[in-house]
Amino acid sequence: MTAPANTADTPSSSLADRPPLLYGNVCAAVQACYQSTRWHRQHLVRALWRSCQTIVAIVLLIAVAMLVYFRAAIPEQYDYSALRFNWTVAPQASLMPMDPTFGAYNVRLDGHTHTTMSDGKLSPEQLVERAVAHGYNALVVSDHNTVDGALQARAYAASRYGNRIVVIPGQEYRQATALEACCRVHMNFLNLEQTIDVGPPNPTDEDLKRVIGRVHQLGGLVVANHLPWSNRTAPFFQEATLPNHPTREQLVEFGVDGFEVVNQDLLDLPTIQYLRQRRETTPGARPIFAITGSDLHQPDSAYAWTILNVSALTADAIVDELRAARTTFLFDPAGTRPGAYPTYSRSWQLLAPLDGLASYIMNMIDRPQGMYSFQGTFCQQSKSRVHIWMAFTLLASLFLVWLVCEASHAALSFVWIRYRKSWRHWGLDRHTNASVPV
Numbered sequence: 001m002t003a004p005a006n007t008a009d010t011p012s013s014s015l016a017d018r019p020p021l022l023y024g025n026v027c028a029a030v031q032a033c034y035q036s037t038r039w040h041r042q043h044l045v046r047a048l049w050r051s052c053q054t055i056v057a058i059v060l061l062i063a064v065a066m067l068v069y070f071r072a073a074i075p076e077q078y079d080y081s082a083l084r085f086n087w088t089v090a091p092q093a094s095l096m097p098m099d100p101t102f103g104a105y106n107v108r109l110d111g112h113t114h115t116t117m118s119d120g121k122l123s124p125e126q127l128v129e130r131a132v133a134h135g136y137n138a139l140v141v142s143d144h145n146t147v148d149g150a151l152q153a154r155a156y157a158a159s160r161y162g163n164r165i166v167v168i169p170g171q172e173y174r175q176a177t178a179l180e181a182c183c184r185v186h187m188n189f190l191n192l193e194q195t196i197d198v199g200p201p202n203p204t205d206e207d208l209k210r211v212i213g214r215v216h217q218l219g220g221l222v223v224a225n226h227l228p229w230s231n232r233t234a235p236f237f238q239e240a241t242l243p244n245h246p247t248r249e250q251l252v253e254f255g256v257d258g259f260e261v262v263n264q265d266l267l268d269l270p271t272i273q274y275l276r277q278r279r280e281t282t283p284g285a286r287p288i289f290a291i292t293g294s295d296l297h298q299p300d301s302a303y304a305w306t307i308l309n310v311s312a313l314t315a316d317a318i319v320d321e322l323r324a325a326r327t328t329f330l331f332d333p334a335g336t337r338p339g340a341y342p343t344y345s346r347s348w349q350l351l352a353p354l355d356g357l358a359s360y361i362m363n364m365i366d367r368p369q370g371m372y373s374f375q376g377t378f379c380q381q382s383k384s385r386v387h388i389w390m391a392f393t394l395l396a397s398l399f400l401v402w403l404v405c406e407a408s409h410a411a412l413s414f415v416w417i418r419y420r421k422s423w424r425h426w427g428l429d430r431h432t433n434a435s436v437p438v
């Protein structure tokens with residue numbers, strides 16, 4: 001059956017030729033309905049085609065985002081390279097030593113920092129400048145498993161600041177590959193000229209003693225780092241961040257020379273009390289020193305300064321004072337003003353939408369994994385949780401966008417069809433009661 005001509009384009013018949021009113025109205029309604037159905041069918045096919053194109057585009061976009069995400073091609077969000085630290089604070093002017101009987105001091109040491117040679121954000125040169133700005137005149141650079149950043153920082157400090165600041169090369173020790181091995185203890189090795197081999201994958205007590213002995217052989221000191229952090233419950237787990245961490249007594253028995261008693265802004269009071277009690281109850285025992293460290297990874301406030309009194313501002317003199325455990329520290333939990341803040345990197349801004357999309361997709365499956373070992377593994381057994389509502393919200397959002405687009409398209413089509421016709425035809429159409437379907 002051929003479709004009737006569009007009544008919108010057909011002049012109406014004369015009044016005499018018209019069928020009875022009821023019959024005419026039914027015919028017009030059926031005709032309009034048929035026209036309308038055909039028009040809607042065509043519109044639906046076009047809408048489906050547009051929808052398919054949209055779905056393909058979205059799938060492609062998600063695929064590209066995930067590809068970029070998994071290939072770690074999304075750049076750093078912040079750009080630290082332009083940061084400068086051109087001021088100086090004097091913590092000694094306002095802070096009292098932790099041990100008020102300590103007396104005079106001339107060294108203000110940061111005992112734990114990182115550079116871009118491991119997972120720090122500041123270059124070795126920036127790290128030295130940042131230390132000077134925050135009132136330090138001595139600095140331990142302790143990248144994870146390498147002394148390269150420290151040696152570079154030392155060379156820069158010597159050329160830029162002469163003898164105004166001393167850099168002591170160091171290395172933060174972690175084990176190699178096995179899950180438990182990376183997660184037992186973090187130790188800083190101070191006063192090293194070479195990187196220490198990270199040792200066997202499973203560090204038994206004997207392995208730890210062996211590596212500590214190796215550092216001593218090379219003239220270095222060993223510090224047990226951030227005990228509160230190591231023993232805190234790992235987020236989403238019911239065990240310590242570093243499971244099977246040795247006790248203080250064990251660490252002393254293994255040969256550790258000192259304990260980090262302030263890490264960033266966290267004061268380790270139990271370890272301070274342990275050292276004090278040990279000094280008082282066993283006066284002839286091997287000295288164990290207390291040291292503080294900002295554990296700096298990105299620009300932050302300074303909270304603590306290890307203080308010592310040396311005859312000459314040299315690494316050897318500082319190491320000697322540490323070995324004799326003649327240290328105390330300044331501590332300010334409010335911290336200094338950070339002074340320098342990074343901005344978004346341009347390359348990250350360009351890829352930020354892909355980063356956001358990939359992050360949203362990845363967050364649908366939440367996998368708390370505990371502490372990262374820095375060796376590609378994690379200290380805790382991961383457990384996955386699927387957030388189904390996030391998937392629902394994404395689909396609902398896409399559907400809403402599709403609906404808005406289609407409604408807008410239909411509205412624009414309606415306006416286009418109505419206004420492209422002459423007012424005369426529009427009037428006739430109304431007279432014959434056969435409106436143009438839209």
Ligand SMILES: [Zn+2]
Binds near residue numbers: 172
């Ligand atoms: Zn650490």
Ligand SMILES: [Zn+2]
Binds near residue numbers: 112114172295
């Ligand atoms: Zn560290």
